Amino acid sequence: MSKPVIPVEVKGLIPTNAGVAVFLGNDEKVFTIYVDHTVGNAIGMFMNGAEKERPLTHDLIALLMQALGAKVQRIVINDIKSGTYFGRLILTVENELQQKKIIELDARPSDCIALATQQKAPIFVSQQVWDEVEDMSDVLRQMSEQSQDISTEDDD
Numbered sequence: 001m002s003k004p005v006i007p008v009e010v011k012g013l014i015p016t017n018a019g020v021a022v023f024l025g026n027d028e029k030v031f032t033i034y035v036d037h038t039v040g041n042a043i044g045m046f047m048n049g050a051e052k053e054r055p056l057t058h059d060l061i062a063l064l065m066q067a068l069g070a071k072v073q074r075i076v077i078n079d080i081k082s083g084t085y086f087g088r089l090i091l092t093v094e095n096e097l098q099q100k101k102i103i104e105l106d107a108r109p110s111d112c113i114a115l116a117t118q119q120k121a122p123i124f125v126s127q128q129v130w131d132e133v134e135d136m137s138d139v140l141r142q143m144s145e146q147s148q149d150i151s152t153e154d155d156d
Helices: 037-048 057-067 109-119 127-132 137-155
Strands: 005-015 020-025 030-035 070-081 084-093 101-107 123-126
Touching: 005 037, 005 127, 005 137, 020 037, 020 109, 030 037, 030 109, 030 137, 037 057, 037 109, 057 070, 057 109, 070 101, 070 109, 070 127, 084 109, 101 109, 109 123, 123 127
Parallel strands: 070 123
Antiparallel strands: 005 020, 005 123, 020 030, 070 084, 084 101
C-alpha cells in the first residue's frame, strides 16, 4: 500500500556557515533541509541552468544513468528521524535488454533534490514528514526581502 505524498518544489536556497538551507514546499507550507555547500551549489546551478566547464558528480551520475537507459522519475523525502531526513530516488529504466523497470533506491535527500532539479523530475514529501516539519514560509519570505533590499542597495 502506498503512503500519501505531497508535491513540493525548491522555493529557495540560502547559504549558511554550515552549508546551504534548501527551502522546499508549496503554497501551503515551506520547510528547510540543510545540505553541504557542494550539493547546495549544484542544486543552485541546476536551477539556474548554469554552464559548467567540467561535469560535477551529479552530472556524472546523470550521464551514467542516461547511458544505461535510466532517468529520475521522481524523488520522495519519506522519513525524518532525530532531525535527519531520508529520501528515495525512483528511477525508470528502459533499454534494449529490458522492456521497462522501476528501481527505488535509498539516497540522501540532498542528492535526490540535486538529481530531481537537474532532470526536472517531481519532488514529493511523505504526508508523515509534511505533518512533522515546521512551516518556514515566513523565514523564507524575510530572507528573500532582505536579499532584495541588499541587491537594491548595491544598485544605488
